[in-house]
Amino acid sequence: MSAMGLRRIIEVLHNKELQSIYYANSEAGSILENWSATHGWARAARIFGSHEVIHNRPDGTYLIPVFIGPTSYGHWVTVIIEKHGRYRKGHILDSLGTTTADNQIIQKIAILFGGQNTYFSWNIIPTRLQSELECGPRTALAIFTVATSIATGISVEDSIASASLVSIRQEDYDSNIVRDTIANLAGQYESRMWTHPVRTIAPETRPRPTEIVGYKRKKRRKRKSGNPKKNGSTIVLSH
Numbered sequence: 077m078s079a080m081g082l083r084r085i086i087e088v089l090h091n092k093e094l095q096s097i098y099y100a101n102s103e104a105g106s107i108l109e110n111w112s113a114t115h116g117w118a119r120a121a122r123i124f125g126s127h128e129v130i131h132n133r134p135d136g137t138y139l140i141p142v143f144i145g146p147t148s149y150g151h152w153v154t155v156i157i158e159k160h161g162r163y164r165k166g167h168i169l170d171s172l173g174t175t176t177a178d179n180q181i182i183q184k185i186a187i188l189f190g191g192q193n194t195y196f197s198w199n200i201i202p203t204r205l206q207s208e209l210e211c212g213p214r215t216a217l218a219i220f221t222v223a224t225s226i227a228t229g230i231s232v233e234d235s236i237a238s239a240s241l242v243s244i245r246q247e248d249y250d251s252n253i254v255r256d257t258i259a260n261l262a263g264q265y266e267s268r269m270w271t272h273p274v275r276t277i278a279p280e281t282r283p284r285p286t287e288i289v290g291y292k293r294k295k296r297r298k299r300k301s302g303n304p305k306k307n308g309s310t311i312v313l314s315h
Contacts, residue, residue, distance in 0.1 A: 077152070077212025077258075079103065082141055084265040085216045085258065090125070091269040094227045096136035098124045099219065101271070105143040108184045120188050125271035135160050137232060138189075139219045142181055151175075152215040154239070155182065156222060157189050158232055164189045164196045167236050171206040171214040204241035210251045213258040220261060 079102040086099045100123040111120045121130045128134055138157040143150050154169040166186060168175055175182065177198040190196040206214055218239040225235035241249065 077210075077216065079143065081262065082152070082212055082216055085262050086141070086219065087269040087271060088261055088264045089220060089223055090271055092223075092227075094223055096134070097223050097226060098126060098129050098134075098136055098138045099223075100124050100138070100140040102141055102143070104140050105181055108142075108181050108188070111184060111188075113187050117188065120184075122274060125274055127274050130274060133159075137222070137226060139222060140185065141215050141219060142185075144175065144179060144181060152211040154215045154218040155185055156232075156236060157185070159189060162194045164194055165199060166196065167199045167201055169201050169203055169215075169218045169236065169240060171203055171211050173203060173205060176200065201236055201240050202242055204244055204246065204249055206251065207249060208251045210254055213251075213254045216258045216261070217254055220258075 082102040086101060090099050104123040107123050108120060117133065118130050121133075123140070124130070124138070136159060138159065140155040140157065142153050142155055144153060145151055151170075151172060151174075153171075153175045156167040156169065158165045158167075166177075166182075166189070168177070168182065177183070177186070177200070182198075186196055186198070221239040222232075222235045225238055226232060230238075237243075
């Protein structure tokens with residue numbers, strides 16, 4: 077599945093406006109790869125396309141599709157972050173079962189959501205292994221399952237367990253069903269759903285031109301005593 081295809085599915089979910097659920101776009105991996113802690117929260121949090129997330133860092137469930145590895149043969153995984161006050165817990169859903177918390181991008185997600193006086197832990201979720209090259213559809217399905225399950229009152233843990241597909245026996249697992257489910261979801265996409273980039277600085281906190289270092293203001297020339305003064309068209313000299 078292409079990044080654009082996954083992005084459209086995320087936009088469909090984003091348009092449902094489920095409370096306290098935040099979706100990162102499909103470019104999250106590349107943005108986080110070039111991010112460091114010195115860049116700050118806002119620069120990375122723009123992946124969620126939400127003013128609320130960027131400026132207020134609300135509690136809730138954050139769903140992040142992450143593309144790991146080179147474009148030609150990389151792999152999609154799903155990262156789920158539970159944020160409740162000082163408590164942050166990360167879950168990794170990987171249909172190949174190979175991604176760990178030691179991965180560079182996964183570590184950056186921990187840095188992004190962690191910080192002083194916070195407790196952060198990772199949970200690697202056992203998943204039903206993919207049978208073909210359907211990591212993209214599996215990631216989209218996981219995000220869809222977790223979001224819609226939580227919205228109906230199911231706990232985060234049970235929602236993640238459902239998204240892992242471990243309840244399905246390996247011999248009963250059918251990648252075509254996964255692909256068809258995601259194709260139907262993608263068919264709901266409309267151009268009006270597209271989330272446009274958001275500013276990382278709130279308009280009311282943007283510095284005024286006169287507050288910017290190096291900003292030059294025009295200064296009026298001060299008249300010196302003893303200089304000729306104009307009175308109408310006549311120059312009056314002081315004695």
